[in-house]
Amino acid sequence: MSTVRPVVTLGRRMPLIRYLLFRVLGAIPTLLAIVTISFFLIRFAPAGPFDRARALPADVVANLDAAYGLDRPLWQQYTSYLRDLAHGDFGPSFRYKDFSVTELIREGFPVSATLGAIAIAIALVGGVGVGVVAALNHGRFVDHATIGLSVVAIAVPSFVLLPALGLLFGIELHWLPVAGWDPTSIRDYVLPVTTLCLPPLAYIARLTRASMIEVMRSAYVRTAFAKGLPLRTIVLKHALRPALIPVASYLAPAVAMTMTGSLVVETIAGLPGIGRYLVQGALNRDYTLVLGMVIVYSTLLIAMGLVVDLLIAALDPRIRLEA
Amino acid sequence: MNPPPDGRAPRASGVWRDALRRLGRSRAALGAASALAFLVVLAILGPHLNPNRYDAIDWSCIAMPPGLEHAHWWGTDALGRDLFVRTLLGTRISLAVGLLATLVSLLVGIVYGAVAGYAGGSVDHLMMRVIEILAGLPLIFFVILLTVVFGRSEYLLFAAIGAIGWLTMARIVRGQTLAIREREFIQAAVATGAGPVRILFRHVVPNVIGPVIVYATLTVPQIILFESFLSFLGLGIQEPQASLGTLIASGASEMESAPWMLLIPSAVLAILLISFHLLGDALRDALDVGDL
Amino acid sequence: MSAEPVLVVEDLRVEHPGRGGAVEAVRDVSLSVGAGECVGIVGESGSGKTQLCLALMGLLPPSARIDGAVRFAGAPGGAARAVRGERIAMVFQDPQTALTPHLRIGSQMSEVLVHHRRSSGARAREAARAMLARVGIPDPAGCLRRYPHELSGGMRQRVLIAMSLLCGPQLLVADEPTTALDVTVQAQVLELLARLRREQRMAILLVSHDLAVVAGLAARIVVMYAGRVVEEAPAEALFHGPRHPYTAALIACAPNADGPIPARMATLPGQPPGAAERFTGCPFAARCDRSSERCRREPPPMTAFDDGRRFACHDPLPA
Numbered sequence: 020m021s022t023v024r025p026v027v028t029l030g031r032r033m034p035l036i037r038y039l040l041f042r043v044l045g046a047i048p049t050l051l052a053i054v055t056i057s058f059f060l061i062r063f064a065p066a067g068p069f070d071r072a073r074a075l076p077a078d079v080v081a082n083l084d085a086a087y088g089l090d091r092p093l094w095q096q097y098t099s100y101l102r103d104l105a106h107g108d109f110g111p112s113f114r115y116k117d118f119s120v121t122e123l124i125r126e127g128f129p130v131s132a133t134l135g136a137i138a139i140a141i142a143l144v145g146g147v148g149v150g151v152v153a154a155l156n157h158g159r160f161v162d163h164a165t166i167g168l169s170v171v172a173i174a175v176p177s178f179v180l181l182p183a184l185g186l187l188f189g190i191e192l193h194w195l196p197v198a199g200w201d202p203t204s205i206r207d208y209v210l211p212v213t214t215l216c217l218p219p220l221a222y223i224a225r226l227t228r229a230s231m232i233e234v235m236r237s238a239y240v241r242t243a244f245a246k247g248l249p250l251r252t253i254v255l256k257h258a259l260r261p262a263l264i265p266v267a268s269y270l271a272p273a274v275a276m277t278m279t280g281s282l283v284v285e286t287i288a289g290l291p292g293i294g295r296y297l298v299q300g301a302l303n304r305d306y307t308l309v310l311g312m313v314i315v316y317s318t319l320l321i322a323m324g325l326v327v328d329l330l331i332a333a334l335d336p337r338i339r340l341e342a
Numbered sequence: 343m344n345p346p347p348d349g350r351a352p353r354a355s356g357v358w359r360d361a362l363r364r365l366g367r368s369r370a371a372l373g374a375a376s377a378l379a380f381l382v383v384l385a386i387l388g389p390h391l392n393p394n395r396y397d398a399i400d401w402s403c404i405a406m407p408p409g410l411e412h413a414h415w416w417g418t419d420a421l422g423r424d425l426f427v428r429t430l431l432g433t434r435i436s437l438a439v440g441l442l443a444t445l446v447s448l449l450v451g452i453v454y455g456a457v458a459g460y461a462g463g464s465v466d467h468l469m470m471r472v473i474e475i476l477a478g479l480p481l482i483f484f485v486i487l488l489t490v491v492f493g494r495s496e497y498l499l500f501a502a503i504g505a506i507g508w509l510t511m512a513r514i515v516r517g518q519t520l521a522i523r524e525r526e527f528i529q530a531a532v533a534t535g536a537g538p539v540r541i542l543f544r545h546v547v548p549n550v551i552g553p554v555i556v557y558a559t560l561t562v563p564q565i566i567l568f569e570s571f572l573s574f575l576g577l578g579i580q581e582p583q584a585s586l587g588t589l590i591a592s593g594a595s596e597m598e599s600a601p602w603m604l605l606i607p608s609a610v611l612a613i614l615l616i617s618f619h620l621l622g623d624a625l626r627d628a629l630d631v632g633d634l
Numbered sequence: 635m636s637a638e639p640v641l642v643v644e645d646l647r648v649e650h651p652g653r654g655g656a657v658e659a660v661r662d663v664s665l666s667v668g669a670g671e672c673v674g675i676v677g678e679s680g681s682g683k684t685q686l687c688l689a690l691m692g693l694l695p696p697s698a699r700i701d702g703a704v705r706f707a708g709a710p711g712g713a714a715r716a717v718r719g720e721r722i723a724m725v726f727q728d729p730q731t732a733l734t735p736h737l738r739i740g741s742q743m744s745e746v747l748v749h750h751r752r753s754s755g756a757r758a759r760e761a762a763r764a765m766l767a768r769v770g771i772p773d774p775a776g777c778l779r780r781y782p783h784e785l786s787g788g789m790r791q792r793v794l795i796a797m798s799l800l801c802g803p804q805l806l807v808a809d810e811p812t813t814a815l816d817v818t819v820q821a822q823v824l825e826l827l828a829r830l831r832r833e834q835r836m837a838i839l840l841v842s843h844d845l846a847v848v849a850g851l852a853a854r855i856v857v858m859y860a861g862r863v864v865e866e867a868p869a870e871a872l873f874h875g876p877r878h879p880y881t882a883a884l885i886a887c888a889p890n891a892d893g894p895i896p897a898r899m900a901t902l903p904g905q906p907p908g909a910a911e912r913f914t915g916c917p918f919a920a921r922c923d924r925s926s927e928r929c930r931r932e933p934p935p936m937t938a939f940d941d942g943r944r945f946a947c948h949d950p951l952p953a
Contacts (some may be wrong), residue, residue, distance in 0.1 A: 057483065064487050074572065166623070167616070174615035176567065176587075178574045179608060181592050182436045186597060211940035226667055244693055245726075246746050246797070247719025257734045258747070279480075298575060300487040309483065317478040334910045 029158035039325070039339045046321045050314070054104070057313045058097055061306055068113035068304040087113065100310070108309035109314070114300070121313040124293055128315070131280030137208065138215035139270075139277050146220040147266065150227025151254065154262075156234050165224060172221035176281045181214040185287075211288045215281060219273050223266055230262040237261075258332050267334065269325045275320035279312070354536050360551075364628040371624030374617040379432060381395035381614060388430040399423055408602050417602045419592065423582075432584040433614070438568040439500040439585070440629055444558050445505030451511025453556060456542050459519025460510070470516070477509050485568075489577045496579050503565065518550035552629040563615040570611070586611045639666040639707065640804050640837050641690070641714075641722075648682070648689050648861075656699070658687035658912075664854035667805060672831055672838040674852030674869070675766035676845050676884065678906040682861035683841045684727075687809045690714055690722050690839075706940040708804045723798035727810035729790035731839040737870075739766075739793055740778030746800045765796040769826055790818035792826070799830060805837045812847055815880045824851060845884050849873070854942070857881045860917035863936070865945040877943070877950040880918045916948065926950050 043246070067089070069080045082092045104111055109120035153165035188195045188210065195209050234240060235258055243253045280294025293312065300308035332338045365371045389465070399421050406424070408417040409451035416426040484506045488620040491500040522528060531541050570587025574594075579585040586607050593604030648660035660682045677683050688694045690704055692715030706714040708721035726732045734742055743765070744758035753761065759778060766774035769792045782790060791811060798806060800810045807826065812820040813834050828851050830840050842848050848855055848869075855872050857865045857880065865878035876882040904921040907913075916922070919929040938944040 049471075049475055051480060053478045056475070057479065058489055060484075064490050066490070166620075170616045170619045171612060173619075174563065174567065174612055175608075176570050176574070176590060177572075179590060179597075179604065182594050182597055188599075238726060238728060239734040242726060242732045242794070243695060243721060243734065245691055245724040246749075248745065248749055252745065252749070257418055257737070262734050283571070286720070297480060298482060298486060313480060315482060316480050320478055334736065337783045 035340070042328075046325075049321060053317045054101070054310065054314060055097075055309055058100065058306075059093075061301065061304065062093060063310055064304065066304060068306065069113070072167060073198070098305075104314075109311040110182055112305055112306040112308050114303045114308065120307045123296065123308065124311055124315060127280070127291055127293035127296070131285065131294055132278045132289055132292070134203045134208065134211055134215060134284075134292065135274070135278035135280065138212050139219060141268070142216040142220035142223055142273075143160045145216070147227050147259075147263070149220070149224040151231055151259065153224065153264075154231030154235060155230040155250075155254070157235075162228070165228065169221035169225050172217045175217075177214050177218075177281060178287065180217065181210060181284055181287050184210050184213060211284050211290060213278060214284050218338050219277065222269065222273075226269055227262060230265050231258060234258045234262045264331055264334055267327050271323040272332075273318060274323045275316055278319060279316045295318065309334025349360075357411035361625075365624055368624045368627070370620045371628070374620035374624070376514055377613055377617045378621065381610070381617075382437065383435040385430050385437065389427045395427065395470075397480060407600075408477040411607070416606050417600075419589075419596075420605055425589075425603065425606055428584045429589060429610055432579075432586045432589050432607060433610055434580055435496070435583065435610070436566050436569060436586040436614070437562075439496065439569055440562040441581075442497060443500040443504035443507065443565040444561045446501050447508040447511055448504075448554065448558055450505055452515050452550075454508065455512035455515025455517075456519050456546050456550065458543055459516035460523055460538065460546055462520070463524070466516070466520075470513075473509050473512060476506075481506065485572065486577065489572075491588060496583070500565070500569070503568070507561070507565070511554065511557060511561070514553050515550050518553055520547050522546065522549050556622055556626045559625060563618040566611070566614065575609060584615070598624070639668055640669045640671075641667040641707070641839070642703070643686075643690070643706045644703040644705075646686065646689060646704060646934070648685050648694065649699040649701075651697060651699065660689060663858070663861070663863050665856050665863065665866065666914050667837045667839055668829070669804065670835045670837055671854070672828075672840060674848030674855040675839065675841045675858060676855060677843065677858035679843055680906050681858045682857055684809055685861075685902070686858075687724065687807050687839070687841060690807060691722065693718075693724075704848070711835045719746060719798075720801045721803050722805045722807065723801070723803040724807040724809065725791070725794050725798050729787055729794055730796055730814065732934050733790060735782055737781075738778065739782065739785075741767055742777070743793070743797050743800065744796060750801050761800060765800055766793065766796045769793075769796040769799075769830075770822070770830075771796070779782070788815055791815060791819075791823055795823070795826065795830070797815065799834065799836075802834060803836055805839065805840065807839045807841070807869070809841045811840070813842070814843075819848070827851060857884065860911070862917065862946070863944075864918065864947070865943075867945075868941070868945040871941065871943060875951075875953055876916075877953065878912075878945045878947045879949075879951060880922050881945075882917050882951055883921075907912055916946075921926045924951075 032086075067084075068087075069075055070084050075083075081090070088096060101112065107121070109124070112118050112120050112123060115123060130275050133247060149165055149169075153162045156162045185195075195206055196204075201207055240258055243257045248257075279297070280292040282294045282298050284290070285292040285294035293315070297312040297316070299305070302313060328340070332340050416424075416429060418424055419428070452474075454469065458466045461469075485503055488499060488502045488506075492502055528541065528545055531545050536544070566586065569578050569585055570590055573585060573587035574591040579588050581588070589607035590604060590611065593600075593607060597604045643663060643665050646660055646663045648656050649656040651657075663682070663686060665673070665675075675683050675686070678704040684797070684858065685694070689700055690706075691699075694700065696729075704714060706717070706722055709715075709717040714722045722751060740759055740762060743762035744753075744755060747758035747761055748755065756833050759942055762772045763778060766777055767909070771777050771789060771792055777785070777789070777793070780791075785793065791814075795811070806827075811827070812823050815823060816841075821952050824847065827840070828834070831851075838851070840848055845855075852869050855867065856863055857872075857878065865872070865876065865881045867877075872881065873885060876885055881925075907917055911917075913919075914935070915930040915932055916925070916930075916934050919925040920930065932948075934946045934948045936944055936946045
């Protein structure tokens with residue numbers, strides 16, 4: 020229930036190109052603030068990347084610090100990080116030796132993004148479908164069942180769902196592989212994608228149901244009924260588009276979350292995505308890796324915010340794009 | 343929630359009495375409320391009904407299935423600890439952290455949102471910009487840094503999680519405040535010379551409380567779920583203490599050999615979450631809040 | 635009056651089951667509309683007018699309980715529902731919200747013909763353009779490309795009227811078609827309805843809380859109160875000699891019916907009863923200055939006369 024309708028208030032005659040330019044330029048300070056906050060937060064957290072359970076000798080740590088530039092004043096490290104960032108360089112990983120953060124993300128992101136995109140697409144189509152059916156049967160059994168099942172789907176943690184699905188379809192029925200990853204084998208996608216898509220599907224179904232019930236009570240839907248149009252036309256042509264606006268608002272965070280990978284799903288299913296880097300990086304004080312992941316997530320979120328605003332403007336012609 | 347047109351503030355008691363009456367007519371709400379009340383009572387009293395302690399290891403009963411013929415009614419875990427007592431204590435802790443984090447996010451969100459909405463103009467603009475930036479950061483990143491600082495004290499940790507989870511609440515309160523700021527009863531309060539702080543907390547906040555309560559009932563289950571995720575990472579409640587999340591996380595690894603270790607805490611969690619959701623939905627209808 | 639009735643309603647009763655018992659929105663309403671005739675229905679808000687219209691159109695929610703008979707001559711078996719939008723059309727009160735916001739006018743109009751007449755898209759658009767011109771829209775071709783929010787309230791109501799007339803209906807149900815409009819626009823829309831009735835030879839059921847709106851157009855007027863018909867008479871007779879005290883009060887509130895349309899109707903003292911209220915006697919008794927003990931005790935029966943007049947009152951005003 021955390022979607023708040025974005026207030027898009029920009030001029031009618033504003034050309035799309037100019038609008039996009041405004042939005043992209045406006046995102047730069049936001050992103051910079053996010054990078055800055057993250058940089059200093061992680062640096063002020065106690066312990067550093069080379070503090071292990073078994074302490075390294077002090078001179079080794081000092082050498083490592085020097086090698087990674089951690090011995091310089093913090094503000095110098097900050098400016099040099101920003102300089103590298105401006106050249107598209109996320110810096111070397113502290114924990115994955117011999118890998119740069121750019122390489123890690125470049126290798127893992129396609130896996131996470133592919134799975135996430137498929138999951139969100141299924142969640143969108145399935146959730147909207149289920150929500151519409153529930154709304155049209157408002158107050159009847161189908162509706163109650165949808166609400167009940169959606170709460171369960173939102174409530175079951177992925178670390179329960181994925182092993183349970185693996186147990187059922189992999190170990191008991193031998194239909195699907197439990198773990199392992201071959202990007203060309205569709206069967207490998209089924210369980211992780213199912214686990215990823217179920218919560219957003221349930222959430223989208225709830226959002227669609229609620230807004231659809233409201234739209235079906237609106238005066239213009241009554242007009243459409245009075246015109247003698249068949250239910251199919253009324254739902255698909257008149258009611259669905261306005262009912263999708265809350266769903267569109269929810270999409271921005273959902274896409275950013277899902278496409279940057281799920282630690283739980285990728286760890287349990289053994290997928291080479293980027294889902295674990297954020298948590299691992301923060302736990303290990305892998306400063307550059309954490310920052311890289313934060314930037315990927317935030318950029319995706321901001322970009323999706325823009326896409327969603329355009330989507331909403333397309334869904335409702337009364338909304339004007341203003342910069 | 344519309345105030346009467348005569349310019350007075352809506353009489354809160356009347357609004358709430360109506361809402362309560364409507365709530366009382368909803369079978370889902372009554373069912374959810376009784377299930378919650380039952381779980382709360384069980385979580386408080388239950389552990390005293392059973393002779394076992396939550397951290398006592400019973401070597402003679404390792405991973406024993408549930409049954410009434412022995413003292414471990416809901417079975418034991420892989421270390422022989424009683425699951426009835428652990429599950430109910432876990433329920434207590436999950437509820438406590440969920441409520442605590444929600445309460446903190448409520449307080450911060452209401453103050454922040456009400457100030458932004460009431461101040462308006464450039465103050466509002468700046469404050470919303472801050473929210474936009476904070477919302478651009480992944481929550482888990484903050485939480486992991488917080489566990490470093492508060493890791494040894496779960497309650498402080500969840501208070502801190504609440505303190506960073508207030509963004510949506512603040513947006514809701516701001517929107518409501520903006521909407522009622524121009525209403526007559528606020529203008530009347532301004533005219534009588536009431537100061538902004540007094541107006542905010544005597545007049546604005548009581549009138550935005552409806553959506554806030556609805557959102558809060560939906561935040562509690564979110565936090566409980568989030569706690570279970572942290573427990574899976576080993577960052578939540580620490581052994582030998584248990585939360586529903588830690589129990590489910592350890593149960594998940596034994597789901598083949600000892601499925602009750604997963605099913606029992608999962609069932610309790612599911613009942614808890616479903617009850618909160620149903621209650622939130624019913625409240626939304628009763629208070630006529632619309633979708634958040 | 636002489637023409638064969640296009641719509642006959644007999645003892646129509648609409649109930650909405652609620653948690654506090656059923657709410658009777660319409661109680662035992664009977665009326666008929668002849669072909670090409672304009673019948674007005676007048677009553678305060680909450681008197682069941684809109685519920686009656688929705689029941690005629692078959693637009694009530696499935697939870698509503700409907701008793702009695704509605705026979706529409708233009709439909710096989712008399713069910714208006716089957717020919718809704720084609721032979722029987724409806725115009726709603728609020729043109730601001732009655733058009734789908736995300737669809738262009740052209741799309742909303744042509745779909746009626748595409749569905750009912752199996753017209754091609756191009757022919758439907760041409761017919762829509764012609765109909766917009768007939769209802770007096772200055773740039774009909776341009777209007778087809780507009781979204782509803784780009785039009786004024788009066789224009790939107792014209793669009794809605796044009797849309798309802800596309801298939802040449804035999805009966806138009808107009809529920810408060812002018813209430814949401816400015817006074818000058820009100821007059822234009824009423825003139826338009828009068829002209830279209832003549833040109834298209836269609837019957838109109840004109841519903842309003844405002845006697846003055848109905849006065850100029852309707853040949854016969856039905857007065858409703860608390861979900862019931864309390865009086866019906868030819869318009870002329872009704873104005874010159876109302877028999878039911880409620881009708882008299884309504885006329886007293888409306889300024890000269892032949893004069894300018896008032897911007898705001900003066901109101902009757904007291905509140906009209908809610909639809910959930912139940913009566914043992916006459917529902918108007920509480921507000922009626924002629925009411926007696928008998929009015930409060932027993933419901934007045936409907937008395938019909940040869941001149942097409944009927945009313946339900948124990949103590950009617952003298953003829």
